[in-house]
Amino acid sequence: MQKNKVVTNKSASSSQVKGGTKKISRRSMLKSLILVPLNLTLWLPAVKAQRIAGGFSGEKGIPDNRFAGSGAGQTRDLYTPNQPFGKAQGIVPGRVSWVWNPASTNTACANKPVPDDAAGVQYDAWFMDKNTNQKTVDQMLIAGLCSMTGKNEINKAWDAVFRFHNQKRGKGDVPYRKGEKIYIKLNRTSASGGMNTEYERRKDRPVTLSSETSPQIVLSTLRQLVNVAGVPQENIYVGDAMRNIYQDEYLKYHTEFPDVNYLSSFGSTHGRILCSESAKDLLFYSDNKAVMK
Secondary structure: OOOOOOOOOOOOOOOEOHHHOEOOOHHHHHHHHHHHHHHHHHHHHHHHHHHHOOOOHHHOOOHHHEOOOOOOOOOOEOOOOOOOOOOOOOOOOOOOOOOOOHHHEOOOOOOEOOOOOOOOOOOEOOOOOOOEOHHHHHHHHHHHHHHHHOOOOHHHHHHHHHHHHHHHOOOOOOOOOOOOOEEEEOOOHHHHOOEOOOOOEOOOOHHHHOOOOOHHHHHHHHHHHHHOOOOOHHHEEEEOOOOOOOHHHHHHHHHHOOOOEEEEOOOOOOOEEEOOOOOOOOOOOOOOOOOOO
């Protein structure tokens, strides 16, 4: 097709018009329009991946650095930062910190369940220490906190976190005070059908391999709160009030921090604290309990 040439739909059924120029049929045009979103869906992730890997040095890999789907006379820079709106929030207003270290995980992890009838198959999961490096995760948490707060020292970063939180809560520019409780809320949806009554993980269930809160980042957070920020263990609560903590990760936390409060919806056995419903509703849904009882 010639550039910038406008193609109009006529009622003529011939595949050619005068002068031998080919005419695009309505069916062909519709087919092309349908394929455009699919092609872009496949192409854009590849562009992003290559750019991250350094494949587009100086962004010369894309002619004129323009979006192929833009109309005539329109240009759009793929890598222009978003234009934020609203009021920036946070200790460093508007800052978003992202920490990535490929050494933190084992890319060879199979992350597959082990059926009961499988012989000689070793259990392998992303959350196991052989697949997630605790030391690296510790360092990543420190880097993230310092970046988020704009501080060069981790103790000053925690002080900034608490002071900012207290100011937002109307308590003033004050640090953490002993006696104040901290709740580390885990995502443990898979635990509702992935463990037995002893809190042991069902290794034959794919659901237990779901991507949820990493045990390593939880342990890193506990180490920071207790050893750096000075929060007493007994003032820290860990868990999901509607779910449970797997036994393997509970042992990981409890070994270092036996006085932390670990939550359970099962009961108050195995070192857990039973969670129960509040006397009054604290969350309200628009369905008036028709679906969410």
